[in-house]
Amino acid sequence: MSENDETNLPVDAFEPNRERVKIDAGAFVQQGNTVYRIAQVLDFESIIGIAVETGRSTPLAVAELRPVATDKEPAAAPDLTEIADPDWREAERRFAAIQPLLGRYMVGRIEVAGRAKEIGVDTATLYRWLQRYRATESVVALIPKKRGWRTGQGRIPTFAEGVIDEVIRDFYLTAQRPSAQKAVIEVLRRCQQHGIDAPSPSTIRARLKAIPERERLRGRGYKEKAKNKFLPAAGNFPNADYPLAVVQIDHTPADIILVDDIHRKPIGRPWITLAIDVYSRMVVGYYLSFDAPSETSVAMCVAQAILPKEEWLLLHKVEAQWPVWGIPRMIHVDNGSDFRSDNFKQSCLAYGINLEFRPVKQPRYGGHIERALGSLLKEIHDLPGTTFSSIKDKEGYDPEKHATMTKTEFEEWLVALICKVYHERRHSTIGMSPLRKWEIGIFGNGEVQGVGLPQRPVDRLTVLLDFLPSFRRTIQTFGVTIEGMTYYAEALRPWINAEDKEAPGKKREFVFRRDPRDISAVWFRDPSLNQYFKIPFANQSLPAMSVWEYDQAKEKLRREGAKALNDVQILQAVTELRGKVEEATERTKKARRQAQRRREHEKNISPAAPILPVRSTPPTPSIASLGLLDIDTEDFGDIA
Incomplete structure (x- = not known):
């Protein structure tokens, strides 16, 4: 816990921290002010640590471990929305270069030198990329630095980069299957034709080798070969051979009618967004809400999947194990718009997550998540108020008449079901319980070598x-406007009417983030301080509201003929709509559902704040003076 946690004050400003705790034998960690070397990982909850100063060994709780600070000041990288496309392509190229080396427990110089020769870069360069990526486990760490280029780094001019991409797309990846040598000659020819300095042949060949095998096979006319190699057979999924290798996510309405907190009358079915680990069938995260599936549902589910679950279990009063956290290598989803937002794609890329979409009209790709959802929904059919899964099953049963559970009560039941029943019950396909399969994947057994505990994120x-x-958005004298609402705080003052240095005469845009469940404040990232600041409504008389309630107010005013909306009108509209909802809650299900949605939003419970919205980042003293660490860690800005 941090110093701020002791006061239980809400967070209004903080510096983003994307560090993760490495929990492996030999790794250095910190508990309180003491630095330890991990001697042994006992289980999901505890380790044996040896204090580096005294040499004494002691058992330590995994949940209390923190990474050790160094004296090196991390250099803040630019925000992802400010990173140019060529730099993104270069980061992805570097990631493709080191990717074959990342899954190995130990990587020797022979392997690195062999890979470096294969892709046409210097061995030291490849080592540097590996070091930078492993410091943060993020592709962002591989983005070219802007402090100037040193000899040997091989920067390619933007126009030449575009020519290489063009040749790969419309020349190399074609059914004619030209050789790599012909592709090199074609790049040189096109560069000469356009008067562009051509990159070296080795650089071009490196780009060709970095093309994923699946893309290479499909593009060069080997569709059947690619299908046989990469399509999953029934009951299998390619490369899902260790925990968090592949996570599948999907949404479904729960087969139950819930009641509201006040009148305990029916308000309808909630939505469940579920994420499972394909290797073990463990549920890694979920999100339950009366809101329809959206980018918010996905964000909440993925964040919960990545973060530890101890406080979540406390919130829902469930005494059980849920030892799941860490960054998945791949997230596999359907083609819904909520998964295809640019923001979600960039966030996955920055976290090193490969985002894969289910091929259209090929249901076998989603079989694992659909079976998991089906198993959970089947258990719901024993609850009062169930809608069952078919009209035939529901015949003679009135779900609304029998509905008795609130969302809070149902969610407590759901968490208990996941942890105490689903995770513990033998799964027919894997021949054991998901929890046991997860344990084997992490710690290993006589036949399987475990991958070890995933790194734990430090800051929720x-x-x-x-x-x-x-x-x-740009920042004006009155603050910032996002979708018609104005926000202001002193943290914005230094950036009012700031100019874009890259485009003189144009105002600079800054990154803001918000939780759509409560738009009364947004988070502003100050690029010079590398900190987030909470920026409230400029008009403090406006109540907290969700983006959905705000949209209803705007729609009401438009129907009444209002053209230019202002804060007073919005306040009046929201107040009037809430009044009508309160009047109708006793009579109509729709009104009760809307009132309950608002109450759920106002709780502000999220994977980041399952108990209270407080900080969880501790101050960490340095041990660089002990000579234990020498890591070139590069911090980076907002993921946008």
Whole structure:
């Protein structure tokens, strides 16, 4: 816990922290002010640590461990929305270069030198990329630095980069299957034709080798070969051979009618967004809400999947294990718009998550998540108020008449079901319980070598904000306007009417993030301080409201003929709509549902703040003077 946690004050400003705790034998960690070397990982909850100063060993709780600070001041990288496309392509190229080396427990110089030769870069360069990526486990760490280029770094002019992409797309990846040598000659020819300095042949060949095999096979006319190699057979999924290798996510309405908190009358079915680990079938995260599936549902579910669950279990009064946290290598989803937002794609890329979309009209790709959802929904059919899964099953049963559970009560039941029943019950396909399969994947057994505990994120709020919707806006004298609402705080003052240094005469845009469940404040990232600041409504008389309630107010005013909306009109509209809802809650299900949605939003419970919206980042003293660490860690800005 941090110093701020002791006061239980809401967070109004903080510096994003994307560090993760490495929990492996030999790694250095910190508990309180003492630095330890991990001697042994006992289980999901505890380790044996040896204090580096005294040499004494002691058992330590995994949940209390923190990374050790160094004296090196991390250099803040630019915000992702400010990163140019060529730099993104270069980061992805570097990631493709080191990717074959990332899954290995130990990587020797021979392997690195062999890979460096294969892709045409210097061995030291490849080592540097590996070091930078492993410091943060983020592709952002591989973005070219802007402090100037040193000899040997191989920067390619933007225009030449575009020519290489063009040749790969419309020349190399074609059914004619030209050789790599012909592709090199074609790049040189086109560069000469356009008067562009051509990149070296080795650089071009490196780009060709970095093309993913699946893309190469499909593009060069080997569709059947690609299908046989990469399509999953029934009951299998390619490369899902260790925990968090592949996570599938999907939404479904729960087969139950819930009641509101006040009148305990029916308000309808909630939505469940569920994420499972394909290797073990463990539920890694979920999100339950009366809101229809959206980018927010995905953000909440993914954040909960990544973060530890101890406080979530306390919130829902469930005494059980849920030892799941960490960054998945791949997230596999359907083609819904909520998964295809640019913000979600960039966030996944920055976290090193490969986002894969289910091929259209090929249901076998989503079989694992659909079976998991089906298993959970089947258990719901024993609850009062169930809608069952078919009209035939529901015949003679009135779900609304029998509905008795509130969302809070149902969610407590759901968490208990996941942890105490689903995770513990033998799964027919894997031949054991999901929890046991997860344990084997992490710690290993006589036949399987475990991958070890995943790295634990240090800061909850940073993870959540990285996946929530973002906006880029200029800052005016009155503050910032986002979708018609104005926000202001002193933190904005230094940036009023700031100019864009890259485009003289144009105002600079800044990154803002918000939780759509409560738009009474947004988070502003100050690029010079590398900190987030909470910026409230400029008009403090406006109540907290969700984006959905705000949209209803705007629609009401438009129907009444209002053209230019202002704060007074919005306040009046929201007040009037809430009044009508309160009057109708006793009589109509729709009104009760809307009132309950508002109450749920006002709780402000999220994976980042399952108990209270407080900070969770502790101050960490340095041990660089002990000579234990020498890591070139590069911090980076907002994920947008």
